[in-house]
Amino acid sequence: MNTAIDTRPKDEPTTYLNADYTVRSWLLTVDHKRIAILYLVSISIFFLVGAIFAGLIRLELLTPRGDLVQSDTYNKLFTMHGVVMIFFFLVPSIPAVLGNFLIPLMIGARDLAFPRINLLSWYIFMIGAGFALYAMITGGLDTGWTFYTPFSTSASTTNVIPAALGVFITGFSSILTGLNFIVTIHTMRAPGLTWMRLPLFVWAHYATSLIMILGTPVLAITILLVAVERGLHLGFFDPKLGGDPILFQHLFWFYSHPAVYIMILPGMGVISELVTAFSRKRVFGYAFIAVSSLMIAVLGFVVWGHHMFTSGQSVYVGMVFSFLSMAVAIPSAVKVFNWTATLYKGSVSWDSPMLYALGFIGLFTIGGLTGLFLATLGLDVHVHDTYFVVAHFHYVMVGGAIMAYLGGIHFWWPKITGRMYPEALAKVAGVIVFLGFNLTFFPQFIVGYLGMPRRYHVYPDEFQVLNVMSTAGATILGIGYLLPMLYLPWSLRFGERAIANPWGAAGLEWETASPPPTENFVRTPIVTAEAYDYETSVQFPPAPANGSMKEAAVG
Amino acid sequence: MAELAAHAHHDVNVAHQFDDAEQQKESVTVGMWAFLVNEVMFFGGLFGLYIVYRFLHPTAFQHASHHLDVTLGTFNTAVLIGSSLTMALAVHAAQMSHNRFRQIFWVMATVVLGSVFLGVKVYEYYHKWVDHLIPGPNFHWPDAGEAHAVQIFYSLYFAMTGLHALHMIIGVGIMAWLMWAMWKGRFGPAYHNPVEVCGLYWHFVDIVWIFLFPLLYLIGRH
Amino acid sequence: MSSAKSVAHEAEHASEHVVGIGMYLAIFVSLMVLTAITTAVAYVDLGALNNVVMLGIAVLKATLVVLFFMHVRFNSRLTQMFALCGFVWILLLFAFTVGDVATRGILR
Numbered sequence: 001m002n003t004a005i006d007t008r009p010k011d012e013p014t015t016y017l018n019a020d021y022t023v024r025s026w027l028l029t030v031d032h033k034r035i036a037i038l039y040l041v042s043i044s045i046f047f048l049v050g051a052i053f054a055g056l057i058r059l060e061l062l063t064p065r066g067d068l069v070q071s072d073t074y075n076k077l078f079t080m081h082g083v084v085m086i087f088f089f090l091v092p093s094i095p096a097v098l099g100n101f102l103i104p105l106m107i108g109a110r111d112l113a114f115p116r117i118n119l120l121s122w123y124i125f126m127i128g129a130g131f132a133l134y135a136m137i138t139g140g141l142d143t144g145w146t147f148y149t150p151f152s153t154s155a156s157t158t159n160v161i162p163a164a165l166g167v168f169i170t171g172f173s174s175i176l177t178g179l180n181f182i183v184t185i186h187t188m189r190a191p192g193l194t195w196m197r198l199p200l201f202v203w204a205h206y207a208t209s210l211i212m213i214l215g216t217p218v219l220a221i222t223i224l225l226v227a228v229e230r231g232l233h234l235g236f237f238d239p240k241l242g243g244d245p246i247l248f249q250h251l252f253w254f255y256s257h258p259a260v261y262i263m264i265l266p267g268m269g270v271i272s273e274l275v276t277a278f279s280r281k282r283v284f285g286y287a288f289i290a291v292s293s294l295m296i297a298v299l300g301f302v303v304w305g306h307h308m309f310t311s312g313q314s315v316y317v318g319m320v321f322s323f324l325s326m327a328v329a330i331p332s333a334v335k336v337f338n339w340t341a342t343l344y345k346g347s348v349s350w351d352s353p354m355l356y357a358l359g360f361i362g363l364f365t366i367g368g369l370t371g372l373f374l375a376t377l378g379l380d381v382h383v384h385d386t387y388f389v390v391a392h393f394h395y396v397m398v399g400g401a402i403m404a405y406l407g408g409i410h411f412w413w414p415k416i417t418g419r420m421y422p423e424a425l426a427k428v429a430g431v432i433v434f435l436g437f438n439l440t441f442f443p444q445f446i447v448g449y450l451g452m453p454r455r456y457h458v459y460p461d462e463f464q465v466l467n468v469m470s471t472a473g474a475t476i477l478g479i480g481y482l483l484p485m486l487y488l489p490w491s492l493r494f495g496e497r498a499i500a501n502p503w504g505a506a507g508l509e510w511e512t513a514s515p516p517p518t519e520n521f522v523r524t525p526i527v528t529a530e531a532y533d534y535e536t537s538v539q540f541p542p543a544p545a546n547g548s549m550k551e552a553a554v555g
Numbered sequence: 556m557a558e559l560a561a562h563a564h565h566d567v568n569v570a571h572q573f574d575d576a577e578q579q580k581e582s583v584t585v586g587m588w589a590f591l592v593n594e595v596m597f598f599g600g601l602f603g604l605y606i607v608y609r610f611l612h613p614t615a616f617q618h619a620s621h622h623l624d625v626t627l628g629t630f631n632t633a634v635l636i637g638s639s640l641t642m643a644l645a646v647h648a649a650q651m652s653h654n655r656f657r658q659i660f661w662v663m664a665t666v667v668l669g670s671v672f673l674g675v676k677v678y679e680y681y682h683k684w685v686d687h688l689i690p691g692p693n694f695h696w697p698d699a700g701e702a703h704a705v706q707i708f709y710s711l712y713f714a715m716t717g718l719h720a721l722h723m724i725i726g727v728g729i730m731a732w733l734m735w736a737m738w739k740g741r742f743g744p745a746y747h748n749p750v751e752v753c754g755l756y757w758h759f760v761d762i763v764w765i766f767l768f769p770l771l772y773l774i775g776r777h
Numbered sequence: 778m779s780s781a782k783s784v785a786h787e788a789e790h791a792s793e794h795v796v797g798i799g800m801y802l803a804i805f806v807s808l809m810v811l812t813a814i815t816t817a818v819a820y821v822d823l824g825a826l827n828n829v830v831m832l833g834i835a836v837l838k839a840t841l842v843v844l845f846f847m848h849v850r851f852n853s854r855l856t857q858m859f860a861l862c863g864f865v866w867i868l869l870l871f872a873f874t875v876g877d878v879a880t881r882g883i884l885r
Binding site: 109110111112113114115175179180182183184186187188213214215216217218220221222225228229232233234235236240241242243244247250251254524 | 570573586594598607691692707714
């Protein structure tokens with residue numbers, strides 16, 4: 001397949017990483033593993049950009065008065081933080097990096113069904129990101145990440161059109177990724193890999209992909225209409241023309257609520273893998289976890305109105321949305337119960353990915369339960385648009401999705417790079433992230449419940465103590481995120497070489513070499529057992545608790 | 556754990572990631588349908604707006620619709636259905652034989668009919684401009700009471716038919732590529748996935764129009 | 778090798794079904810007749826039934842195109858599910874938005 005000049009040392013086997021070193025071989029690659037790396041690098045940059053905005057927001061909120069920035073600048077800061085983190089980090093994070101890398105490996109395929117479309121997705125993502133960056137650099141955006149009309153269509157004086165186009169374009173990257181995953185999971189599974197033997201990570205990505213192709217186009221058309229209404233003066237939502245701005249919210253949240261599940265479902269898939277691997281136990285209630293992913297994807301589409309309880313939407317529809325929103329808690333709770341039951345009597349080891357997994361379970365539970373408060377129509381009127389909401393969704397997005405992302409990156413790092421990272425440092429980072437996160441966002445529940453509204457750069461003096469705590473937590477959290485960004489690249493050169501299956505985990509991806517060869521498997525595997533068959537299968541060496549993987553492999 | 560022997564591909568039409576032509580065909584078909592599902596949702600947002608605004612302003616929509624030319628609309632519907640037939644026959648030609656002239660003839664016929672449709676559309680747009688029915692500063696509607704709702708109707712009209720026309724223009728581009736590939740003799744009974752998939756796209760664009768035509772042109776004509 | 782992958786059960790209909798030219802022509806004629814009917818009916822006052830007939834005919838036409846021109850009638854079950862899925866899913870969006878707009882003013 002690859003005809004480039006072979007420059008690697010004689011003793012190294014060919015892997016997807018050393019098959020070719022040219023820039024061209026990376027930018028024109030159709031290998032899903034290399035495309036995952038392209039995504040990893042690009043979204044890491046966006047994470048840094050979004051984190052800088054977050055840091056500036058927290059710095060401003062250190063004092064009750066607007067000492068650092070004016071209100072206009074503050075509006076741009078929280079808007080751009082939201083746009084970057086959601087559209088350019090969270091939505092692509094786990095699917096485009098880990099999903100891209102792992103799905104073909106986990107199902108025993110040589111690549112995704114449409115490798116060139118996969119590469120195209122990355123280019124579309126980068127073009128969309130280019131538009132968004134242009135909007136940010138040349139004056140910013142102040143509509144909030146939600147682009148609410150009529151502010152976005154007629155009142156705002158900032159760069160709405162380039163930002164909207166950026167989101168529109170990036171949407172297609174997400175759609176094509178989802179399409180690729182769906183087809184791959186349907187048609188490319190290895191012989192014997194039936195649906196009920198699929199890893200839960202794959203199930204979660206299947207559900208996510210359904211949301212991507214069913215929801216994202218609605219956002220695309222909506223955001224395009226905003227740009228058209230603003231640029232060409234066609235009226236769609238404009239109340240001056242008798243239009244209904246709430247319709248924009250309907251269309252927007254029809255995607256953007258399910259999008260929350262685009263961000264969290266893959267994370268749940270990662271956690272299912274981590275919990276079983278480090279409990280050395282068959283997952284409890286496999287079918288329930290698998291089906292609950294689909295349930296979340298389906299139910300997630302009929303709850304969007306809970307973002308609009310105070311918008312003036314019909315109170316009857318509000319009641320239906322309130323009820324349905326509570327129903328989504330059921331499949332989510334099924335997952336949490338099953339993970340906990342998997343831990344029960346398992347031989348749990350405390351490796352760094354597991355720390356992130358346990359952190360996820362705790363933080364997601366808090367985020368999910370406070371979601372129930374907000375789904376309650378009456379209570380939501382009280383806490384709507386306060387820091388309570390901010391804390392809630394950060395517990396799900398940061399405490400949930402990013403914890404899972406980091407856990408997954410650590411878990412599969414040896415597979416992706418062929419190197420081990422410094423485990424002790426990783427544990428420290430995991431603990432710092434957990435503590436810093438809670439110190440940042442738990443005070444926001446309280447300050448929100450006390451009535452501090454979001455999206456203001458000034459606030460009454462009595463809220464300062466809690467805000468100082470929050471800013472201090474953000475600093476600690478920042479350090480926690482910085483550590484992996486340093487030691488993971490460090491490990492590329494200086495890390496211990498990883499064996500094929502350093503964790504002794506079950507799954508096809510651990511059967512091929514680390515890092516895998518370009519064609520993934522030298523021979524197409526045939527699957528004869530269900531996933532997570534830790535009790536009966538003895539083919540993997542158990543992982544030692546002290547973390548010295550290399551010796552374990554030899555012995 | 557047992558393993559299958561890795562097998563070399565002999566069929567040049569099967570991409571490296573697939574095991575055989577059958578798996579490739581199924582993947583490509585499902586993939587195209589998944590894309591069309593996404594297209595349905597994409598147009599669906601606009602249809603949703605249309606439904607709500609028509610529900611809110613029934614009479615204004617009726618009056619606005621009367622300024623559309625039913626004759627041209629019906630003619631264009633017939634043209635587009637005709638192009639769907641020629642496209643289906645192009646797929647049929649590829650399924651049945653390697654005769655590239657026959658394949659290209661039917662694709663060419665599709666392109667011609669598609670162009671006729673687009674030509675009529677341009678003519679209609681031009682008349683909307685002359686009649687001051689294009690939303691914006693140039694817009695004029697005699698009855699001030701319903702002018703706003705009429706403007707929303709025409710915003711939707713241009714957005715929906717414009718997006719549809721854009722899909723057709725892209726379709727014509729795809730057809731041009733298809734004819735080039737046919738000229739190279741790529742397709743025949745054994746391999747014609749791209750012809751089928753392009754056909755699916757074209758038929759989908761036809762379906763969108765099947766709904767647009769009554770919703771935009773035929774409101775309360777009696 | 779053709780049955781090696783586990784998709785075999787999903788691809789059971791994958792062996793190609795060629796639709797005859799006669800069938801295509803019959804569908805084409807039906808579509809044309811339905812177009813004529815829908816245009817004609819628009820000029821007859823049926824009250825609310827006008828919309829029902831109009832949309833019913835549009836759905837029928839779309840179904841004919843999907844089943845025969847797009848070969849879904851002869852495709853695998855999986856393709857059929859996807860084809861149906863999009864057209865059903867969009868109804869969710871319609872149902873809740875119209876539900877909101879239709880019941881919004883009642884309490885005021």
